[in-house]
Amino acid sequence: MxxxxxxxxxxxxxxxxxxxxxxxxxxxxxxxxxxxxxxxLFPFYWMAVTSFKSASELFDFSVSPLWVREPTLAWYQHLFTQTNFPHWAFNTAVVATISTLISLFCSILAGYSLARLRYRGADSIGWGIFVTYLVPPTLLFLPLTFVIRELHLFNNLWALILTYPTFLIPFCTWMLMGFFKGIPRELEEAALVDGATRIQAMVRIAIPLALPGILAAALFAFTLSWNEFLYALIFMNDSLVKTIPVGVTQELIHGDEFFWGELMAAALLGSVPVAVLYSFFVDYFVAGMTAGAVKG
Structure with a gap:
């Protein structure tokens, strides 16, 4: 016991x-x-709380600003009916999607070429591409402005679609180079011995194995395109062709007057697509960033 x-x-x-x-x-x-x-998460909570407050409650400083007493959708209704926010959202989605697809296509070809093919100057070209990414956009928008003017693309979405890859392709290429270098060469060599062409080996072997890195590059490119402000501010003056970052800051702020309800509603809605994408592909993004950082 x-x-x-x-x-x-x-x-x-x-x-x-x-x-x-x-x-x-x-x-x-x-x-x-x-x-x-x-x-x-607090900024998202603050945006959500502010966007659901009425005008009287929004400027009532006698109560706690962290809670909503009488929720209302008036700011969202005003945003969709009295502003061009639907156009801004559509423009942002179109520009971000097409720019991402163009950048991925070029980055996959360039990254595979620099990582797999043996030719003189490949390493120098790889470093040159990465150094190009380090050049700040504030130094590039002046020459790009002259190019856009010569092409007569002001107030045209193609101005953004063609300029965004200038800072998306370099980084995506550098990241995909690390992923392609991490794939064993023996797999592609075996396919080449069996009669596959270099293109077939890339499409059927290298790209499927590098899918986490490609998804990470896609998320990176889409996020930068969705949130880009400088080029959209310079090239877009018409309200109907503006993107969300430019439209919200220019149309919902008049001098020293801030329309806080619409601002917070637009900011919250503008953050949702990127947040949803990261929630679904966060594992691929982390795997792609870490593998691209240590390989090669």
Whole structure:
């Protein structure tokens, strides 16, 4: 009976050790994660709360700004009926999608060529492409403005579709180079021995194996295109062809007058597509970024 009691009670101090480990784990892991989660999600919460407040509640400083007493959809209704937000959203989606597809097509071909094909100057070209990405857009928009003017593309979505790949292709190419270098050459060599062409080996072997990296590059390109502001501000003056970042900041801010309800509603709706994409493909994005950073 005594031995059975000792087994049930356990060793002296075991509970204290387990409690100390739990407290230490909470301090080292859970508290920093909780702080990071609050800092990350609070802007979205603030946008959502503000967008559902009425005008009277929005400027009532006698109550807590963190809660909504009487939710309303008036700001969303005004955004969709009294502004050109539907046009801005459509323009942003079209530009981001087409720019991403163009950039991926060029980056896959360039990344595979620089990673797999042996020819003189491949390494120098690879470094040159990456250095091109480091050039800030503030130095490129002046010459690009002259190009767009000569092509008569002002207030045309093609102005953005053609200029966005100038900063998307270099980074996507560099990232995909690391992924293609991580694929064993023996797989493609075996396909070439079996009679496949280089194009067939790339399409049927290299690209499927590099799919996580391609999806990571696609997310990166789409996010940059969706949130790009400088080129859209310079090339788009007509309200109907503006994108969300430019339209919201120009049409919903008049001098020192801020339309906070519409601003927060537009900001929240503009963040949803990118957030949804990352929620579905976050594993591929992390795998692509980490693999592209260490390979090659």
């Amino acid at each position: 005594a031995s059975l009691a000792r087994l049930k009670i356990g060793k002296p101090g075991t509970g204290r050790v387990i409690g100390d480990k739990f407290v230490g784990r909470a301090i080292r892991i859970y508290l920093p994660l909780l702080a990071l989660l609050v800092v990350t």
